[in-house]
Amino acid sequence: MMWGVAAESHDFARAKHRRLPEQRTYLNHAFTTRRAYEESSNNPVWYEHGEQPARGEAIQALTRDVLIRRSLEVSPNGFITIISIIQGVALALLAQNTFPKPTALVSAQSFTLLLVFVSVFYFYLTLSVLIRWAPSFVDCFLPFAVAGLEIPPAFFLGNVTAWCVWLAAFWLFTMAGLWITAKWSPLSHFGGAREAHDLFHTWLRELRLVTGCGGVAIFLCGALAAGDPWHKTVWGLIASATVLTTVALIVARTEARASQIHAYFGVNRAPFN
Template identity: 50%
Template sequence: MAGVIVDTRGLARSEQNGRGSAEPEAALPDSDRPELGGALEALSGEILKKRSLEISSTSFVTIISIILGVALALLAEKTFPFPRPLVAAQSACMLLLFVCTFYYFLSISIILRWAPSFADCAQPFIITSLEIPPTYFLGRVTGWDACLAILFVFVAAGVGSTVMWSPVSHFGGDRKAQRMLHRIFREVAVIFGTGALSLASIGLAAHFAQAGKMWWGFGSCAVVLATLGALVARMEIQLSRIHAYYGVNRPPFN
């Protein structure tokens, strides 16, 4: 035991180093302290544009997808317990309507981008949510037609108003491209306005008719299919022209 010599200087140095590495944050210089709520990226004009481009369209399509998912689940719940021919036809029309809604918003969000306002945030809730009530009237004619006629009126108004919110700045000053897109909006507004008028007429006829309501219902389904078919046909043709104008290969009905 007497021959063992303990070097306490090394232990003292290691203890000092240990205390130095565990130095509290309060002892750090002010320049080295993390800022509470510090920004990851300072705001500038370019950053603001980038964030608007990245977030607005993605959020827009996401909320539409969520609402359509709710509508689709409700449609399945209301369809399968009552698999009558008219219910099946109306459900098929509603399913196609959901697809066309997503198709329209996705296609337009690729072409148009702007900083979203309250009206832009409210539009998908107002229009897309109107696709839920017709599900509660499956198997009936007047109520189903009335709900879809109201929906088509709102769609026509919303699409028509988009002409005002798509100035030539979206196209780099190219008015020809702007006119091509505005033609899509006007055609879609006319298509849905005509569909709304037709559905309202059939609904009134079915309400006052004493018999044959099922056939009036099939007539309403034919109007919905014709409206959606015209929408897809005109948009495919016009969108392919816009893409070709900018040198992008997008054949119609590809």
């Protein structure tokens, strides 16, 4: 029994004198792996050996196809990222200013603003599916100019006049942004499919009408609340109902037109699915 223990201890002592494994750097590992892959019979790609990659070398040279692909990838991601950042700030302010004073008016205004945030994100998501282009300064400016107007109403929960004025400005700026979008969406975006192009522009005209009328109506509610402060809660609730109606019309027209455009190209997108 003691002999067995001694043997085990002797083996353990010998194991301590093993040769340390060869140190592997990232480049050694990469080149060893690549060499083994090149020499295997499963590699259908011919590879020209060259020098080790230098710092700052390109991994993909710029060509027409590469530029188009990058633009298509960056355009929607940039829009959604900007909108997400702005709405994150707006949601934080909305929560901060809602819970300390959850009156009927503040609750109605807060719920209304929440649906406005959802409708803006929904619109940009739908737009990114239907059309894309190489991002420019205007494309970066418009989301900040339009979606940024979602933030001030969250500061003025309970203040009917200020809340209405800021939301009226938001809808009117949205109407201007829709006009710019229509201007820079020619037939080429739809591959020459004029019917789909007409449906898209009809949708933008409908949204311009809805946002324009909604902006004017909400501004009038704010003006009436300023002139009749004794019934500001009533005017605030009417303004909230007006905004909710505007959002409902935007969603309804977007669902209908987007479904028609998808159906034209043979893609199944049932409205309100």
